[in-house]
Structure formats: structure tokens, C-alpha cells
Amino acid sequence: MSAAAILDLGKIPSKVNPELQSERDCSSLTPYISEITAIVDGGRNNTEKRRQIERILFKDPLFRDCAIDSVYKPRDEMYARGVERSVRLFALKEEYNWTDEEFGIAVYVINHQYSLGLHTVMFIPALERLSTEQQKAKWLHLARNYQIIGTYAQTELGHGTNLQGLETIATYDATTEEFILNTPTVTSIKWWPGALGKSVNYAIILATLIIDGKKHGMHPFLTPLRSTEDHKPLPGVKVGDIGPKLTFNTVDNGYLILNNVRIPRENMLMKNAQVSREGHFTSRGPSKANYSAMILVRVTIVNWCSVILSNSSTITVRYSAVRRQSTLDSSSEKESKILDYQTQQYKVFPSLATAYALFFVSKTLKNRYLKTYAEIMKGNFKNLPEIHCQSAGMKALSAEMTVELLEISRQACGGHGYLAASALGDAVASAKALVTVEGENTVLYLQVARYLMKRFAAAVSGERLSGSTEYLCMDPIKYSCPINSPGDCMNVSLLCQVYRFRAYRMISKAARMLQRDIEGGKKQHKAMNDNLVQLVRAARAHLLYCMMVDYKESMNQLQISVPVSKALNNLLVFFTVFNIVKNAGDFLETESIGLPQMEWLKETEVKMLAEIRPDAVSLVDAFDIHDNTHGSVLGCYDGNVYERMLKSTQNEPLNQCDVHYSFHQHLKPFLQRNNTSKL
Numbered sequence: 263m264s265a266a267a268i269l270d271l272g273k274i275p276s277k278v279n280p281e282l283q284s285e286r287d288c289s290s291l292t293p294y295i296s297e298i299t300a301i302v303d304g305g306r307n308n309t310e311k312r313r314q315i316e317r318i319l320f321k322d323p324l325f326r327d328c329a330i331d332s333v334y335k336p337r338d339e340m341y342a343r344g345v346e347r348s349v350r351l352f353a354l355k356e357e358y359n360w361t362d363e364e365f366g367i368a369v370y371v372i373n374h375q376y377s378l379g380l381h382t383v384m385f386i387p388a389l390e391r392l393s394t395e396q397q398k399a400k401w402l403h404l405a406r407n408y409q410i411i412g413t414y415a416q417t418e419l420g421h422g423t424n425l426q427g428l429e430t431i432a433t434y435d436a437t438t439e440e441f442i443l444n445t446p447t448v449t450s451i452k453w454w455p456g457a458l459g460k461s462v463n464y465a466i467i468l469a470t471l472i473i474d475g476k477k478h479g480m481h482p483f484l485t486p487l488r489s490t491e492d493h494k495p496l497p498g499v500k501v502g503d504i505g506p507k508l509t510f511n512t513v514d515n516g517y518l519i520l521n522n523v524r525i526p527r528e529n530m531l532m533k534n535a536q537v538s539r540e541g542h543f544t545s546r547g548p549s550k551a552n553y554s555a556m557i558l559v560r561v562t563i564v565n566w567c568s569v570i571l572s573n574s575s576t577i578t579v580r581y582s583a584v585r586r587q588s589t590l591d592s593s594s595e596k597e598s599k600i601l602d603y604q605t606q607q608y609k610v611f612p613s614l615a616t617a618y619a620l621f622f623v624s625k626t627l628k629n630r631y632l633k634t635y636a637e638i639m640k641g642n643f644k645n646l647p648e649i650h651c652q653s654a655g656m657k658a659l660s661a662e663m664t665v666e667l668l669e670i671s672r673q674a675c676g677g678h679g680y681l682a683a684s685a686l687g688d689a690v691a692s693a694k695a696l697v698t699v700e701g702e703n704t705v706l707y708l709q710v711a712r713y714l715m716k717r718f719a720a721a722v723s724g725e726r727l728s729g730s731t732e733y734l735c736m737d738p739i740k741y742s743c744p745i746n747s748p749g750d751c752m753n754v755s756l757l758c759q760v761y762r763f764r765a766y767r768m769i770s771k772a773a774r775m776l777q778r779d780i781e782g783g784k785k786q787h788k789a790m791n792d793n794l795v796q797l798v799r800a801a802r803a804h805l806l807y808c809m810m811v812d813y814k815e816s817m818n819q820l821q822i823s824v825p826v827s828k829a830l831n832n833l834l835v836f837f838t839v840f841n842i843v844k845n846a847g848d849f850l851e852t853e854s855i856g857l858p859q860m861e862w863l864k865e866t867e868v869k870m871l872a873e874i875r876p877d878a879v880s881l882v883d884a885f886d887i888h889d890n891t892h893g894s895v896l897g898c899y900d901g902n903v904y905e906r907m908l909k910s911t912q913n914e915p916l917n918q919c920d921v922h923y924s925f926h927q928h929l930k931p932f933l934q935r936n937n938t939s940k941l
């Protein structure tokens with residue numbers, strides 16, 4: 263088809279681009295793709311379920327272009343469409359009786375392009391975790407049936423990280439048995455909560471409880487904000503949208519000012535602490551029990567990162583298999599596929615490998631979380647510090663990896679990666695939020711470091727440790743690098759020992775530095791602050807080790823065919839080696855490996871690129887991501903990249919007429935300013 267015909271008709275060829283077809287024909291993994299898809303979906307039945315959800319959603323025009331249509335819309339239209347999608351999604355959940363898990367799949371399928379996510383992601387989970395049984399009986403079904411729509415309002419203008427610094431107050435009035443909520447300062451104004459700006463009618467407001475002038479820490483208060491009749495703000499409530507953001511502009515993140523807003527005593531969510539009618543305060547469980555909703559969302563973000571990278575690698579791998587540029591061999595008549603350049607593979611395969619890694623790691627983390635959550639629900643908080651450390655840390659590390667890798671993916675698509683229609687720019691900007699939301703990354707790494715310092719001190723004092731820090735009991739003198747030949751670089755169990763030793767040495771170094779400073783007369787807080795950078799490095803090293811172990815162990819549990827095992831093992835080896843080479847300085851400095859081993863690892867790393875190359879397209883096909891979900895003109899299954907790029911220009915409002923009105927308003931008078939335009 264000629265270029266002109268395509269532009270006129272906006273037609274996409276019905277055939278798969280031969281460049282992509284040849285990849286599929288030549289990969290020995292192609293016949294096994296469905297086996298991998300089933301692993302990623304958690305079983306063949308789940309694959310069918312997901313596809314059915316895709317069919318339901320994408321027969322509706324409201325969802326078909328969801329990943330990309332916002333590019334062309336003003337903010338208020340984007341928001342309105344996001345609300346429309348939310349309502350349709352909720353209705354579909356009811357119509358098809360979707361479970362929470364199936365609803366979660368639907369959200370991934372539409373690439374999170376809806377406005378009321380906070381209701382499901384935080385409001386309901388927070389109600390479940392922070393309410394008494396009686397409160398759950400009263401509120402949960404209203405929230406689950408969408409009779410009330412809510413958000414989680416914790417962050418304020420002045421404080422997001424330091425929860426003890428929150429200034430919103432809830433003062434108990436025993437005479438009326440009510441709490442009076444106030445945001446008494448500019449910095450106390452709630453700022454950021456999703457769907458708060460224009461949508462919700464309820465919020466769980468995190469505020470400092472005051473009884474008879476005494477502060478009792480941060481607690482959750484279920485507060486009506488808007489009339490259920492006309493949606494107008496209730497008396498004492500001022501609320502609005504905080505303005506456009508880098509992305510997520512379908513969501514109305516909001517501000518909230520409260521002026522003597524009264525709520526009944528029963529609206530304080532009292533699972534973890536109670537206030538009696540008379541105003542007696544009693545607390546149950548650990549003081550941080552009210553932070554529990556954040557743990558769940560952090561766990562969810564690790565999985566989200568895996569999904570984001572699956573989307574982006576689908577785009578970059580397919581595009582790189584279609585795009586030809588320059589040539590590797592001057593005698594060749596054809597230009598080379600960019601996927602054949604080693605440097606391109608080094609840009610694209612780390613994302614692909616990390617997408618798989620985070621998939622396995624997030625599954626393990628979720629199971630660990632569910633087990634601990636079940637214990638907590640029975641009043642056993644023993645494993646809370648461990649799951650807090652794991653969830654906070656894995657969220658931070660996976661978000662950091664995702665942002666870094668996504669930007670490289672965007673660059674890997676050259677100029678076309680800069681086009682909004684590539685969907686990569688939006689993906690990069692969206693992923694950037696994950697570094698900040700649910701706990702700013704550095705702050706979370708420092709939480710991990712705090713835990714590690716405590717566990718290390720316990721190990722030094724002879725305590726036997728369990729869980730992720732068990733290895734801190736090791737005797738470092740006994741370590742010798744287990745990599746004794748280039749072939750050992752393919753052995754992930756040996757590489758895990760290397761990661762473990764590096765983590766141990768970095769943690770013990772941080773502990774030594776702290777101890778040195780304290781013994782030298784520095785106060786605890788000064789010693790901490792003077793070593794924060796090393797503490798964050800130690801936390802990262804620990805988390806990377808944990809990630810490797812979890813990834814390796816989940817792979818060991820798989821019952822899979824030989825070709826699938828080989829392909830997934832290639833990714834596992836590459837991911838493990840890649841992250842050593844990336845952090846080479848640390849591994850060498852801690853003497854976890856020596857210079858010869860580093861050379862072998864670098865050789866293994868590039869060798870693995872060549873191993874992955876033939877199966878790269880099959881490995882992204884196996885994610886089975888619908889074209890409407892990733893929404894990229896570069897990454898569609900059929901590989902008709904250039905035709906799709908041309909077609910996408912039809913969506914551009916500027917192209918809806920040949921001569922734009924600005925010509926008549928501005929350019930024409932300017933060109934004709936001296937009546938000399940008759941050339």
C-alpha cells in the first residue's frame with residue numbers, strides 16, 4: 263500500500279509485518295508461548311479469564327483507546343472520561359460478578375486510566391484494616407456497593423513523610439460524643455489524596471487525636487465531605503483539585519480544608535485504638551498498626567512495576583525487531599534490525615529480564631504479606647517489622663529500577679520514543695510517581711536500614727535470626743568467593759552467595775561507621791545523619807540480595823518444559839549478572855568478588871544478550887498484552903509500526919483542517935503587513 267493510500271484511508275495492513283513474523287518463525291520458544299503466558303497469569307484458566315475481561319472492556323469504545331486518548335484532551339474532559347470509565351468499570355464488576363482479583367485485572371487491562379482508583383486501592387483496604395467488626399458491618403458494604411465513594415487523606419501540604427508531624431487535629435467533645443476536625447494551619451491542609459478534588463463524598467482522614475488537651479497520636483476518621491444529595495461540600499469543608507501533574511491527569515488529586523467539621527464518635531476507625539463515650543483512650547496492638555494500609559499498597563506497587571515493564575518491553579522489543587537502521591555488515595544489501603546491535607540489546611533486555619524478575623518477586627512478596635496479614639488479624643504482630651521492611655524496601659527498589667529502565671527503553675526507540683503515541687513518555691512519567699507515592703523511596707530505604715541495624719546488633723549479641731536477615735549471623739572470615747571459573751557465572755546459587763556477602767559487608771560497614779561516630783562522642787541522631795548515604799547503600803544491597811533469592815526460589819518451584827526453563831533461566835542468569843556488573847564498585851570494594859571474576863561476569867553478561875536475542879519477541883509475546891492496553895503505535899502485535907504512526911496523526915486536533923484558524927488570526931496579517939505579499 264502506498265503512503266498516500268494509507269494516509270487517505272487510515273488503513274493498517276491486515277498482515278503481520280514480515281519482520282516480526284520472521285522473529286516468531288525462528289524462535290524455538292514460539293510453540294511454548296502459551297505455557298509462559300499461563301505462568302504469568304497464574305494458570306491457563308486465568309489467562310482465559312483475563313482475555314474474557316479484555317473482550318468485555320474493549321468492545322466498549324470508552325475503554326478502547328484509554329491508554330492514549332488523554333493526550334489529545336483538555337484536563338476537564340480527561341477527568342470526566344476518567345469518571346465515566348470508573349462508573350462503567352464498577353457497573354461491569356457488578357454485572358459480571360467480578361472478584362476483587364478480577365477487578366484488579368480489569369484495572370491493568372485499561373492501564374489504570376480511570377479516576378476513582380483510590381476508592382478500591384486504599385479506601386476499602388483501609389476500612390478493612392482499621393475498622394472494628396461493628397464498623398465494618400456498617401461501612402464496608404456501602405463502600406463495596408459504591409453507595410459511598412472514598413479516599414485516603416493522609417498527606418498534608420507540610421508533611422507527607424513524617425506522619426508524626428501531621429497537623430490535622432481531631433478533638434474529642436465528650437458532651438456531644440463527637441470529634442471536631444480542623445486543619446488549623448496552611449501546612450495542615452490535606453494535599454494529594456486521589457479522587458478527593460471533585461469525586462469522593464467520604465474520606466478516611468488521618469489526624470492527631472486530642473482528648474482534654476492531650477495528644478494521642480495519628481488515627482483514622484471516616485468523614486463525610488460532600489452531600490449525598492447534591493455533591494456540594496458539607497458545612498466546614500473546602501475542597502478542590504490541586505492542578506495538573508506530570509501524568510495521572512484523569513485523577514483529581516485534591517486539597518482539603520476542614521473548619522470545625524463534626525463527626526460522630528463512631529466514625530473514628532477503632533480497630534487499633536478506642537475512645538469511649540466519656541473520652542477514655544485505650545490502644546491495642548503496636549503504635550504503628552494504623553500504618554497497615556500502606557503496607558498492602560507497597561506490595562501491590564511491586565507487581566505494578568512488573569506490569570509496567572512488561573508493557574514497555576513489549577513495545578521496545580517489537581519495535582527493535584521491526585526497525586532497521588544502518589548496517590552491521592557493509593556487504594549486506596539490507597540494513598540491520600536495531601535489535602541485532604549488542605548495545606540495543608543492552609538497552610532493551612534489562613527491562614525484559616526485570617519485568618520477569620519483578621513478576622516472580624512480587625508474587626512471593628504478596629504471599630508473604632497475606633500470611634503475615636492473617637497472623638496480624640489474629641492479634642499476632644511478631645512478623646510486622648519484617649513485612650514492613652520487605653514491603654517498603656521492595657517497593658522502593660522496584661520503583662527505582664522501573665524508572666531507570668523505562669527511560670532507557672524510551673531512548674531505545676530513538677526519536678519515535680519521544681512521540682506521545684509511543685506511550686513510552688507517559689509510562690516514564692507515570693512510573694516516576696511510584697518513587698514518591700506510598701512512602702518516598704529514600705525514606706523507605708532508611709526504614710529498611712533502621713531494621714537492618716537492629717537485626718545486625720542482635721546478631722552480634724548472639725541472637726539467632728530468622729527471615730530475610732538470617733544471614734547476618736554469618737561468620738565473614740569463612741567467606742571465599744564461590745566463583746572459580748567463567749562457567750560459575752551461570753550458577754545463580756553461587757551468585758546469590760556473592761550478593762549475600764556484599765550485603766553483609768555493606769551492612770556491617772554501616773553499623774561500624776555508626777558505632778565509630780557514637781563512640782567518638784556524636785549524639786545518636788547526628789551519627790545517623792552523618793551515615794545516611796551508607797545506610798541507604800546497605801539497604802539496597804540487602805534488598806537486591808533478597809530479590810535474587812526470591813526470584814531464584816520461585817523459579818525453582820516451577821514445573822515447566824525444557825525450552826521454557828531454558829529461556830526463563832537465561833533471563834534469570836542475565837538479571838543476576840547484570841545487577842552485579844551494574845554495582846561492580848560495591849562488589850569489588852566489599853571483596854565479594856575479585857577482578858578476574860568481574861571480567862568473567864562482564865563476558866557472561868554479553869554472552870547472555872546473544873542467548874536471549876532469538877527468543878526476545880516470543881518472551882514479550884508471552885506477556886500477551888492487548889494492543890489497547892499498552893496503547894503504543896510502536897509495539898502492536900502486528901508490527902505495522904509506520905502505518906500506525908501515520909494513522910495516529912488523524913487523532914491530532916491540528917490535523918482536522920487544512921488551514922488552521924491561527925493562520926487567519928495571526929500569520930496571515932503578519933505576512934501581509936506591508937501589502938508586499940504578492941510575490
Ligand SMILES: CC(C)(COP(=O)(O)OP(=O)(O)OC[C@H]1O[C@@H](n2cnc3c(N)ncnc32)[C@H](O)[C@@H]1OP(=O)(O)O)[C@@H](O)C(=O)NCCC(=O)NCCSC(=O)/C=C/CC(=O)O
Nearest residue numbers: 416422423424425426550553554556557650699700701705
Ligand atoms: C517514614 C515513616 C515510616 C516514619 O514513621 P514515624 O512514625 O515518624 O517513624 P518512627 O521512626 O517513629 O517509627 C519507626 C518505627 O515504626 C515502624 N513502622 C513504620 N512504618 C510501619 C508500618 N507501615 N507498619 C509497621 N511498622 C511500621 C518501623 O519499623 C519502626 O519500628 P521500630 O520498632 O524500629 O521503632 C512513616 O512516617 C511513613 O511510612 N511515611 C511515608 C508516608 C506514606 O507512605 N504515605 C502514603 C500516603 S497514601 C499515598 O501515597 C497514595 C498514593 C496513591 C496510590 O498509591 O495510587
Ligand SMILES: Cc1cc2nc3c(=O)[nH]c(=O)nc-3n(C[C@H](O)[C@H](O)[C@H](O)COP(=O)(O)OP(=O)(O)OC[C@H]3O[C@@H](n4cnc5c(N)ncnc54)[C@H](O)[C@@H]3O)c2cc1C
Nearest residue numbers: 414415416417421422423454455456695698700701702704
Ligand atoms: C501521584 C501521587 C498520588 C498521591 N496520592 C496520595 C493519596 O491518595 N493520599 C495521600 O495521603 N497522599 C498521597 N500522595 C502523597 C505521597 O504519599 C507523598 O508525596 C509521599 O509520601 C512523600 O511525602 P512528601 O511529598 O512530603 O515528600 P518529603 O517527605 O517532603 O520528601 C522530600 C525529600 O525529602 C527527603 N526526606 C524527607 N524526610 C526525610 C528523612 N526523614 N530522612 C531523609 N530524607 C528525608 C526525601 O527523601 C525527599 O528527597 C500522593 C503523591 C503523588 C505524587
